[in-house]
Structures are given as structure tokens and as C-alpha cells.
Amino acid sequence: MAEKTLVDAVNDALHVEMERDATIMVMGEDVGRAGGVFRATAGLRDRFGADRCVDTPLAEAGILGTAVGLAMAGWRPVCEMQYESFSYPCLDQLITHVGRYRWRTGGAMEFPLTIRMPTGGGVRAPELHEDSPEAYYVHTPGVKVAIPSTPADAKGLLAAAIRDPDPVVVMEPKVLYRSPRGEVPEGEHVVPLGRARIAREGADVTLVAYGAMVHTCLEAAELLDASAEVVDIRTLKPLDEETLLGSVAKTGRAVVVQEAPRVAGFGAELVAVIAEKAILDLQGPIVRVTGYDVPFPYWSLEHEYVPTSERVAAAARKVLDY
Amino acid sequence: MAQVLPAEHDVRRIIGDGDGVADGEVEGLDDAALLDLYRAMVLLRTYDERSVVYHSQGRVGTYAIFWGHEAIQAGSALALADEDWIFPSYRESAIGLLRGMTPETVLSWWRGHPAGWWNPREFRIASITVPIATHVPHAVGYAWGARLKGESACALVYFGDGATSEGAFHEGANFAAVMRAPVVLLCNNNQWAISTPLSAQTRAEFLADKAAGYGMPGVRVDGGDVLAVYQATSEALARARAGHGPTFVEALTYRCAPHVTADDPTAYWDAQRVERERENECLGRYDRYLRRLGVLSDELAEDARDDALERMKSGIAAAEALPPPDPEVVFASAYVDPPPTLREG
Ligand SMILES: Cc1ncc(C[n+]2csc(CCOP(=O)(O)OP(=O)(O)O)c2C)c(N)n1
Ligand SMILES: [Mg+2]
Numbered sequence: 001m002a003e004k005t006l007v008d009a010v011n012d013a014l015h016v017e018m019e020r021d022a023t024i025m026v027m028g029e030d031v032g033r034a035g036g037v038f039r040a041t042a043g044l045r046d047r048f049g050a051d052r053c054v055d056t057p058l059a060e061a062g063i064l065g066t067a068v069g070l071a072m073a074g075w076r077p078v079c080e081m082q083y084e085s086f087s088y089p090c091l092d093q094l095i096t097h098v099g100r101y102r103w104r105t106g107g108a109m110e111f112p113l114t115i116r117m118p119t120g121g122g123v124r125a126p127e128l129h130e131d132s133p134e135a136y137y138v139h140t141p142g143v144k145v146a147i148p149s150t151p152a153d154a155k156g157l158l159a160a161a162i163r164d165p166d167p168v169v170v171m172e173p174k175v176l177y178r179s180p181r182g183e184v185p186e187g188e189h190v191v192p193l194g195r196a197r198i199a200r201e202g203a204d205v206t207l208v209a210y211g212a213m214v215h216t217c218l219e220a221a222e223l224l225d226a227s228a229e230v231v232d233i234r235t236l237k238p239l240d241e242e243t244l245l246g247s248v249a250k251t252g253r254a255v256v257v258q259e260a261p262r263v264a265g266f267g268a269e270l271v272a273v274i275a276e277k278a279i280l281d282l283q284g285p286i287v288r289v290t291g292y293d294v295p296f297p298y299w300s301l302e303h304e305y306v307p308t309s310e311r312v313a314a315a316a317r318k319v320l321d322y
Numbered sequence: 323m324a325q326v327l328p329a330e331h332d333v334r335r336i337i338g339d340g341d342g343v344a345d346g347e348v349e350g351l352d353d354a355a356l357l358d359l360y361r362a363m364v365l366l367r368t369y370d371e372r373s374v375v376y377h378s379q380g381r382v383g384t385y386a387i388f389w390g391h392e393a394i395q396a397g398s399a400l401a402l403a404d405e406d407w408i409f410p411s412y413r414e415s416a417i418g419l420l421r422g423m424t425p426e427t428v429l430s431w432w433r434g435h436p437a438g439w440w441n442p443r444e445f446r447i448a449s450i451t452v453p454i455a456t457h458v459p460h461a462v463g464y465a466w467g468a469r470l471k472g473e474s475a476c477a478l479v480y481f482g483d484g485a486t487s488e489g490a491f492h493e494g495a496n497f498a499a500v501m502r503a504p505v506v507l508l509c510n511n512n513q514w515a516i517s518t519p520l521s522a523q524t525r526a527e528f529l530a531d532k533a534a535g536y537g538m539p540g541v542r543v544d545g546g547d548v549l550a551v552y553q554a555t556s557e558a559l560a561r562a563r564a565g566h567g568p569t570f571v572e573a574l575t576y577r578c579a580p581h582v583t584a585d586d587p588t589a590y591w592d593a594q595r596v597e598r599e600r601e602n603e604c605l606g607r608y609d610r611y612l613r614r615l616g617v618l619s620d621e622l623a624e625d626a627r628d629d630a631l632e633r634m635k636s637g638i639a640a641a642e643a644l645p646p647p648d649p650e651v652v653f654a655s656a657y658v659d660p661p662p663t664l665r666e667g
Pocket of ligand 1: 060089514577581
């Protein structure tokens with residue numbers, strides 16, 4: 001095991017997987033010569049050549065659209081969207097084709113493609129560099145979504161995504177790219193899709209999150225007098241309901257945290273699953289802590305928007321005091 | 323039916339090299355106008371150079387450097403009528419300075435402070451667009467709308483060479499031609515999209531050739547020659563105002579600075595080429611031209627620089643003196659009529 005940053009863990013996964021399977025190709029804007037604007041793809045072009053680590057034209061719909069065709073031709077494309085907010089042109093291809101093509105062939109063809117992108121705020125960047133658009137992706141039938149919160153999971157979930165026969169979107173919290181570091185297993189390392197992680201054990205309340213908000217929840221847990229359990233969802237689809245509901249059954253209380261705007265966010269899905277399947281386990285209402293129904297603010301105000309450990313702790317107290 | 327000739331391939335130039343290539347002249351610009359243009363370029367250059375310093379001092383955030391692009395921006399902006407609208411990308415963030423916006427406003431934008439927002443109607447300048455090419459259709463729609471209302475206003479939209487790969491560029495350009503929108507599509511071809519060279523962006527030798535596919539004229543101009551840019555934009559605007567629709571102008575330059583302050587270009591660029599291009603940068607070329615004409619003196623040049631520096635000094639001071647933004651701004655303006663749950667989070 002080596003200590004690595006999250007972005008280095010992503011880079012490691014790409015190296016290991018491309019070594020393992022010669023049909024894997026990485027494609028995207030500035031992924032080759034520059035090694036990616038976050039350096040997630042550094043070294044790949046030198047190691048695997050310009051045909052397997054491709055600097056594409058500046059066109060996200062083109063990247064994902066050609067990835068569909070590349071998959072049909074027998075490749076496993078790993079597409080990088082340079083920023084989550086610049087992925088939006090690719091949603092056309094994602095919704096109209098990526099998520100439907102297998103279905104359209106009656107299951108005759110597979111589309112084992114991966115889309116990876118940075119996500120989220122907290123990095124004090126100009127407009128449209130700090131969105132959290134996971135709901136658009138996870139809402140698309142036929143598409144799976146994973147969001148790691150640790151370097152080891154970033155490596156393992158990306159490897160699982162690349163190996164998965166279905167299209168998988170991996171969103172990497174960019175605020176975590178360079179810190180904290182974490183132990184990352186060497187060589188092949190796969191974290192299966194669909195398995196949540198108990199990031200902290202507790203007895204009185206369950207804090208549910210994914211990505212950067214897992215760390216916010218861990219901090220919030222420290223602020224509470226009660227004992228908080230933190231569930232790191234890891235894979236939004238397929239969702240590990242067993243771990244989620246198991247934790248809620250144990251604590252009887254749940255706070256769901258997402259950085260994305262509140263309305264119709266993935267947190268609403270988590271709340272619905274808990275309400276439908278575990279309502280009798282609950283001793284109080286399920287409370288959400290989220291971004292607001294406004295565009296992500298100018299960065300001098302981002303702390304007013306991104307959920308903080310104080311906001312999460314306050315929500316937890318509300319549920320605990322119910 | 324409209325008839326569109328193949329795009330020009332020769333790069334238009336006015337400014338000579340003080341040696342074998344003779345200086346030309348542009349109609350309609352007297353000495354005072356030539357000097358105003360000089361001052362505009364100096365202001366932009368000073369804004370840019372100071373911003374890089376401010377960034378290194380932690381006084382502005384990540385900043386998109388436009389060093390060497392001043393001729394494209396100042397030359398084209400000068401060609402506009404007051405009523406014409408500008409649709410900038412991040413690369414033209416300071417274009418408002420040429421229409422009376424203060425450095426404080428633009429600096430605030432890069433400081434992530436809402437004082438960096440402006441009312442587009444006040445300056446006839448749309449908001450800075452961060453996503454590539456998505457504003458091209460906006461400019462086209464504005465111009466089309468103005469034409470439908472019988473107004474004479476045109477639109478000018480700036481975008482890069484990389485932007486020509488995006489669907490939004492293509493769709494906007496096609497709409498512009500179909501709707502005969504009075505718009506100038508001004509492509510800043512600095513031959514790089516971050517680390518991606520033009521040769522990896524397109525197999526077209528000339529971006530101006532794309533114009534023929536839309537049924538509009540395509541013009542190539544030396545983007546380091548402020549007068550050539552002015553003239554090409556003026557012609558395009560005259561065509562637009564006469565009801566003949568859009569023009570694609572490819573302004574050729576070379577990016578001699580990092581893409582943004584956060585970028586490290588040493589990994590991908592050719593340092594020798596950059597050195598050569600830097601020596602031929604647009605402000606120096608125009609400076610020497612004006613001196614050959616006998617229009618510019620050391621004194622006037624110094625005055626332009628001092629004035630620009632002074633404006634930057636008071637601009638950054640004013641931006642830094644602003645109180646932290648009111649958190650209410652987070653909720654203030656997304657909706658005219660906000661849903662009652664807006665503040666729930
Ligand atoms: C839709 C979209 N995709 C990707 C990006 C990230 N990005 C920012 S600038 C840039 C390169 C743009 O190159 P070009 O159009 O040539 O303009 P230049 O920066 O050279 O002025 C890229 C890929 C973006 N801002 N928007
Ligand atoms: Mg460019």
C-alpha cells in the first residue's frame with residue numbers, strides 16, 4: 001500500500017487497467033499531451049501511445065457519441081469530461097443513446113464505456129467549475145453512477161466502472177483531488193459497484209452522503225454529543241439499500257446530505273428509499289442538508305452554499321431531539 | 323440566391339514591418355482615433371499584466387490571460403457602433419474597459435465577487451461565458467431579434483479556435499446564415515485550446531474555410547495587426563447592417579502565455595516558437611507603426627501607460643475595499659418569482 005492523493009489513485013487505476021486490457025482507451029480534452037488539466041491522465045500517452053490516450057477535438061457530445069461507436073467497434077472507451085459543468089453537451093448522447101442502446105438491441109450489444117469527470121465545489125473557481133450534476137446522470141436509465149470519497153475508492157470504483165459491461169459515470173470530487181491522501185492498494189484493485197461503506201460506526205443517528213460530503217459528515221459526527229454513523233453511498237446506482245437500511249434500522253434516525261441543489265437531487269431518492277422501506281424503523285423525520293435551488297454562487301460566497309459540518313450537525317440534532 | 327465565394331486564404335495586413343513590407347492605412351481613422359486605439363490596447367495590456375501579478379499575490383483568483391490578444395479585442399471593438407452588442411468569452415473578460423466599465427468590476431469578477439456582475443444592457447456586453455461556444459447562438463439570436471424588430475444593432479461574438487469544434491458553434495453559425503442575422507463571428511485563432519494544438523483540433527488548413535459551408539463569407543486577418551482587425555470587422559459590420567447577414571472572421575494569432583494562471587504550458591508548448599511570437603506581439607507592432615507615422619511619441623506612450631497603471635491601481639484598491647458580499651446575493655436573482663422553498667437546503 002502506498003499513500004496517494006485521490007487524483008494519483010485515478011491515474012494509477014488507469015495505468016493498471018490499460019495494462020491489463022489493451023482494448024481500453026482514454027479520450028478527452030487535453031488528456032494526452034498535457035496529461036489532463038488535473039493530471040489524472042499523466043503518463044498514459046507516453047506509456048500506451050496516442051491512439052490509446054487521445055486528445056480529442058473540443059466537443060463533449062462528439063467525445064461521448066464517438067465513444068458509443070468505439071464501443072460498438074470493440075473498444076472500452078474511458079471518456080474524460082474536463083469539468084462536470086462542461087459535460088452538459090454530452091447529456092444529449094448520454095440520454096438519447098448511451099443509456100438506451102443496449103435496450104434498443106434487445107440486449108444483443110454491450111456498451112462498456114466509462115465517463116469520468118471532476119465534480120463539486122469548494123475550490124474557489126470561476127463560474128461553472130463547481131457544479132454537482134449527479135442527478136442528471138443517475139436519473140438516466142441504463143447508466144450507473146459512482147462517486148468516491150477516498151483515494152482507494154477512487155481507484156477501485158474506477159476499475160470496477162471500466163470492467164463493468166454497462167455504461168458507468170464516475171464523478172471525482174475535485175476538492176479531494178489533492179488532499180487528504182490515503183492508503184491505496186498497489187496493482188489491481190476493484191471496489192465492486194453497489195456496495196456502500198460504513199465510514200464511521202455509530203448508534204444514534206445515520207448521516208448518509210457520498211463524495212466530498214462524506215468528509216463533512218465525518219466532521220459533523222465529531223460535533224455531536226450523540227453517536228453518529230456515517231454511510232458513504234459510493235455507488236448511487238446500483239444503490240446498496242441493504243447497508244443503508246441496515247444502518248437506519250440500527251440508529252432509527254437519518255440525515256441525508258448532498259452538495260447539489262435540493263430539488264429532485266439524489267438525496268431525495270435516498271430519502272424516498274428510507275421512507276418506503278424503513279419507515280417503521282424511524283424515530284423521527286428524515287432530514288436533508290443540501291445546496292439550494294440557485295446556481296452555485298460566486299466563489300467568494302461558496303461557503304454560504306456548500307453544506308458545512310455545522311449545518312449537518314444542526315440537522316442531526318433536530319432529528320435526535322424529535 | 324446568395325452567392326458565397328470561397329473564403330480568403332491570404333491573411334489581411336495593414337501594418338508593415340518597417341522593412342520590406344510597407345505600411346498601409348485605414349480609411350476613417352485620423353491621428354486622434356489612432357491614438358485612442360493605442361490607449362485602448364495599452365489599457366488592455368496593462369490590465370492583463372497587472373492581473374497576472376495580482377494573481378501571484380493572491381489578490382485575484384484563477385485568471386485567463388489575454389496577453390497578445392489585445393489587437394483582436396481592441397481592433398474589433400473599435401469597429402462597433404455604440405448600439406452593437408458584444409458577446410465575450412472568458413478570454414475577453416476585460417472588453418468592457420473599452421466601453422467605460424471600470425477595472426474594479428472586471429477585477430471583482432476574477433475575485434469571485436458579485437460586484438463583478440454587470441447589467442448587459444448598460445454596456446451592451448453580455449455576461450462572460452465560461453463554457454466554450456455556448457454563447458455563439460446567443461449572439462446570433464440577439465442579432466436576429468434586432469433585425470426582426472427593424473433595429474440596426476449588430477452583434478459581435480468572440481470565441482476561440484477550439485470553439486469551432488463544438489456543436490453550439492456550428493448550430494449558431496448555421497442559424498446566423500439562415501436567419502441572415504447581422505452578426506460577426508470573430509474567431510480568435512490563437513492556435514491552442516489549452517494544450518491541444520490547432521492541428522489536433524481540425525484538419526482544415528484555414529478556419530475561415532468553414533464559412534463557405536454555412537453560406538457566409540470567411541475572412542482571414544492577422545490578429546496581431548490591430549488595424550487589419552479593425553478593417554475586417556468594419557467591413558463585416560457594414561455587410562451585416564446592409565442586410566447581407568453574418569461574416570466569419572478568423573483572426574490569426576499565437577498564444578504566448580499560459581491558458582490561464584493555473585496552467586503550466588511547459589509540458590506541451592514549443593518555448594522557442596513562443597519566444598519568436600512574443601517578439602512580434604501586437605502592441606509593439608502598433609507602437610512602432612505609429613512612430614513610423616510620426617503619430618506616437620515617447621511622451622504619449624508613457625502617458626498612456628501611466629494612465630492605465632493608475633486605473634489599475636485604483637481599480638484593485640476599490641475591488642479590495644469592497645465589503646464581503648452579502649450572503650443574500652446567493653438567493654437574490656436566480657428567479658424573478660422564486661419558489662417558496664428557495665432557501666431550504
Ligand atoms: C464546453 C466546454 N468544454 C470544455 C471547457 C474547458 N476549456 C476551457 S478553455 C478550453 C480551451 C478553449 O480553446 P479555444 O476555444 O481555442 O479558446 P482559447 O482559450 O484559446 O481562447 C477548454 C477545453 C469549457 N470551458 N467548456
Ligand atoms: Mg485557442
